[in-house]
Amino acid sequence: MNDNNIIQVTDLHKWFGMLHVLRGISFSVKPKEVLVLIGRSGSGKSTLLRCLNFMEEPSSGAISVGGVSVESAPGVRVGHQKVLALRLQMGMVFQEFNLFPHMTVLGNVIEGLVTVKKMQKDQAVAIGEKYLAKVGLSDKRDIHPIRLSGGQKQRVAIARALAMEPKVMLFDEPTSALDPELIGEVLDVMKQLALEGTTMIVVTHEMGFAEDVSDRVIYIDQGKIVEEGEPHAIFTDPKDERTKTFLKPLLKLQHLQE
Amino acid sequence: MAADLPLPVASGGADPDLQMGLSLEAHQRRKRLIQIFKIAIVWAVLVGLMIAVLMQLRFDPAYVAQHYSFVLQGAMVTIGVSLASIFFATILALLGAVGRLSQNAIAQGISGLYVSIFRGTPLLIQIYLIYLGLPQIGAALSRQGFDQLGDMFTLNALQAGILALSLNYGAYMTEIFRAGIQSIGYGQQEAATAIGMNGWQTFRRIILPQAVRVIIPDIGNQFIAMQKDSALVSIMGIWEITFRANRLARKDTKFMEMFLLAAALYWILTIISSWLENRLERRLSQAYER
Numbered sequence: 001m002n003d004n005n006i007i008q009v010t011d012l013h014k015w016f017g018m019l020h021v022l023r024g025i026s027f028s029v030k031p032k033e034v035l036v037l038i039g040r041s042g043s044g045k046s047t048l049l050r051c052l053n054f055m056e057e058p059s060s061g062a063i064s065v066g067g068v069s070v071e072s073a074p075g076v077r078v079g080h081q082k083v084l085a086l087r088l089q090m091g092m093v094f095q096e097f098n099l100f101p102h103m104t105v106l107g108n109v110i111e112g113l114v115t116v117k118k119m120q121k122d123q124a125v126a127i128g129e130k131y132l133a134k135v136g137l138s139d140k141r142d143i144h145p146i147r148l149s150g151g152q153k154q155r156v157a158i159a160r161a162l163a164m165e166p167k168v169m170l171f172d173e174p175t176s177a178l179d180p181e182l183i184g185e186v187l188d189v190m191k192q193l194a195l196e197g198t199t200m201i202v203v204t205h206e207m208g209f210a211e212d213v214s215d216r217v218i219y220i221d222q223g224k225i226v227e228e229g230e231p232h233a234i235f236t237d238p239k240d241e242r243t244k245t246f247l248k249p250l251l252k253l254q255h256l257q258e
Numbered sequence: 259m260a261a262d263l264p265l266p267v268a269s270g271g272a273d274p275d276l277q278m279g280l281s282l283e284a285h286q287r288r289k290r291l292i293q294i295f296k297i298a299i300v301w302a303v304l305v306g307l308m309i310a311v312l313m314q315l316r317f318d319p320a321y322v323a324q325h326y327s328f329v330l331q332g333a334m335v336t337i338g339v340s341l342a343s344i345f346f347a348t349i350l351a352l353l354g355a356v357g358r359l360s361q362n363a364i365a366q367g368i369s370g371l372y373v374s375i376f377r378g379t380p381l382l383i384q385i386y387l388i389y390l391g392l393p394q395i396g397a398a399l400s401r402q403g404f405d406q407l408g409d410m411f412t413l414n415a416l417q418a419g420i421l422a423l424s425l426n427y428g429a430y431m432t433e434i435f436r437a438g439i440q441s442i443g444y445g446q447q448e449a450a451t452a453i454g455m456n457g458w459q460t461f462r463r464i465i466l467p468q469a470v471r472v473i474i475p476d477i478g479n480q481f482i483a484m485q486k487d488s489a490l491v492s493i494m495g496i497w498e499i500t501f502r503a504n505r506l507a508r509k510d511t512k513f514m515e516m517f518l519l520a521a522a523l524y525w526i527l528t529i530i531s532s533w534l535e536n537r538l539e540r541r542l543s544q545a546y547e548r
Binding site: 053055080082087088090091092094096098099101102111112115116117141144146157160161164 | 364449451453454456464468
């Protein structure tokens, strides 16, 4: 194990009942690295992301993020404090935004600061405003999420995750629920974060984003890492047959567009 | 420049689309007015028939006019009992719903049995049990030397009435709260978890406020139903609307006069409550309006 890694995952397994969804996943992420996970639906890429912050409890394996290490094994319960410590290392952005509809935009962003970090209101507001400015939505701070477009909602969700000042950002198909014309504004924010050196793990079908922004791409199939490498190499010359068949239609389309 | 352009409304016949729209709208409005007028006629006929029947029965309006304030004084008691009961019922329902949704066997067992028993037995029996049955337990406790505990089991009529209504309605409302809590999507829970909130924080800050908005109309309906069911507490001699009406009706054999008056009072209370509930509902949904 390399001490320079901000994320270290070792032999991660996840069963849903009889279903063996993650079959021994190991990988690491360096600080400021942008890692993209690709794969068919049902390949386990979302589950992997959700296991990292214990949204799903791994069946077995070791996870270490930002210096917090948790080991899972069948029949062993990981303590709440440990899980919380791990979770606070990561911010998560969901496909369906999941903003809190009964709170204003600013209320959404500062909720974790006030409730979890027990921060004073004015201090939390200052941080919240900073991150709303970062995603370009300062003028929306006092309205409720229902009045936002999908792209704006997702940017608020990103600000909400950033406000907790995590060491790593997890994105679970952040643009899949968006109308095509709204995808760009979300990807632009993510690109900006990457440029600023945010460590990110992104599950996405946006191959253009993966190629332009990411440092490394991992292809997952049936709960295993099949291929990983630098994006240009994977997209132009995939080694594994499964990666080839997966990427073929997507890349064809892209070449046609260019 | 632009300010010099005539407004479309002012242009009158200039725009055929606008003309068409305005005339259609006027037509709709006329149709609505005619409908309201027809309904008013139907109501007038029905009320006229009712008055005719009552006159035939030698209905005594002067008696009502003379005694209505005595019955009306009971309205405050009815409202007070209902408000107190809906308050305690809401607390019980919240606890009940949390119990039903919890993984804890004790909490699930208690809340499940509570809902089953109090929904499965008549409110009237529950009132009898609490008002007349509990003091027997109290007496037994007193005999064994637990005087203070024994006294707690002997409730006055008002306490017994509020307790019975609260327990009964709390059982029904447990199911309402449970459904409301379950109607909040799992994504909300996930988002709260992701920023590090624990189960209780998520429930209090994220789930409950949204669930309450969903179930406000149902709580309003329960309150309206409760106002009318509170008539049952008159059997314990609480001086609310029904008790007062009943007392005069029997003394002076003016049954139709007094019970119609009581019915009218309940009806008015119900109309006021629905109106208030509507306003509250609209206020709570403001966050959800575009």
